[in-house]
Amino acid sequence: MAENIIVYGLVWSGVYALLAIGFSLIFGVARIVNLAHTAFYMLAAYLIFHLNTAAGLNVYLSVFLAIIIVTITGTLSYRLIIARIRQHESTTLIVTIALAVIFQEAVLKGFGGTFVSGPKLISGKTGIFGVGVLNQHLLTFGVVLLLLLATWAFLMKTRTGVAIRATAQDREVANLMGINVPGMEMITMAISAALAAIAGALVAPLGVLTPGMWMHPLIMILAVVVLGGLGSLKGSLIGAFILGFSEILVVFLAPSGSFLKTSVALTIMLIVIMIRPEGLFGIVFEEERG
């Protein structure tokens, strides 16, 4: 029981962290609430499955292709659709939801609604402290750690990363300093979609795929970013671990836990933001200049 809680808690917290950081990045840089974010994750998982089984490609090749395709789809949908209506906040919400529904229905139409499970990347078990852990779980957690570190290094150490952070802090001043603001937003969107796609690749072998699988992670990452504080990557990471573990704890320990897992996670989020309205590590954004 305890080992299951730890393994599943780490795996799912990691997946939520990847998704939440991508969501948080694009919100911080372009102020876009991209409700289609987890639809990219669903799309990637399905693409991997179908490239692997229907097209008969190698697992690794199909993962690679799926990540590329989803990144391009995400960037294009930002460039062609979201960027045009982003100054209308509520319209952006609806348009991104419409996008998510379009992806869902396209997947349903193209790949069918039957429950499928993705191909395992690696098989076997490893003993850690006398507990057998699936290698797939270890891989998932390892990739999550690696990606989080890579994202952090990219944002902190490279010139582009600094430019992205500058854009997030103040668009206008960033623009005055010669930073290509729309370009930075495109890059951020690509990174965000790629992170979602990789999360999808990690989840595909773990459970069943359904076209509606984007809904639950969407709720969770919304709760995660609010809990951690909008625009704060550290907050998203810690929030993902708090909510991921609370979900797994409820599932394993509470009666009829699988019904209550979302309720408990959301209640924790509500309690935290009632005490700290800007989340755990939230930055209070300066009022946008008109």
Next chain:
Amino acid sequence: MNVLSTYLSRFYKFFGGEIFVLPSRTTALLLCLFLLIFPLTSPNDFTLRVLIIASIYAIFAASWDLLSGFTGQINFGHAVFFGVAAYTAGLLNYNLGLAPWATIPIGALAAVLMGLIIGIPCLRLRGTYLAFATLAFPLILLGIIQAIPNITYGELGIPRVDPLAGSRVAIYYIVFPSMIVLGFIMWKIADSKIGLIFHAIREDEVTARASGINTTRYKLLAFCLSGLFAGIAGGLYAHFVNAGPSTLELLLSFQVIIWAVFGGIATIYGPIAGVFILYPLQKIVLTRYLGVPAELTMLIFAFIVLIVLLFMPQGLITWLRDKTEKICPRCKLQNVATRSKCRVCTAELD
């Protein structure tokens, strides 16, 4: 006789001066009249059912607009009002056998209470934080409802809720006029001093407070009023369809925002028109007349919403209104776009 003619001339003046001067109001009146006599043309049951549900959702979408469109407090979990009222009405009816005329107001009161429960903690939050916090409430309730099936009847919802009336046509004549009356009341509220204060809170809360407006009280009022109307819609829905988990789902919360934004927010009539365009389109036109397979309707629906909002980001009805009407710069009254002078104060229109 004299009294009658006075009333008639007053009636005529009202219609001539307030309704027939604007094509939009004339169209709205004609559409209402058409939908009022529509059941007399003996349509099939399915069409009536779609129109009844559209009326219920129209009340619901307009109530979202009253809260989120006017005060700018974006509510992502509006289904909580709908679901709480539907479950209250349904459970009272099923367990205690109360009639719809009693259960619907009690359900609406429960939704008002819910408005207070959501409103008080959410007063400290703003913008995106508020939107995501409100998202949590219906989902928390949904989890609780599914976890205690012996009280709430779990996944399937309440087994049997009495219908509003005996026949479909009678139900139509209860629901549709109540939609018009409630919509009119909401429009009047939005047009009154309260509505003006709601506007002020959306535009600039700090300035509103500096002008001596108790913004806390008015925001709570917005939550309660919106809850009241959404609750009435929820009660009607429970007695027409049923009270089940679908009344609290995330998709319903999103759906109401889609309708409202599609029609145009901060107008009340926009969301109502949005529902009456999109809901029958999705349920009747696409499947019945165009022969689109059922699994594609959602895709086409999403595409229509996407395309319309790409070209009219303010919403369809707002776009139409701005094309056909001008606002007088002096007295702020609506005028037909073809006029060069205001119809009341004769100020030059630009």
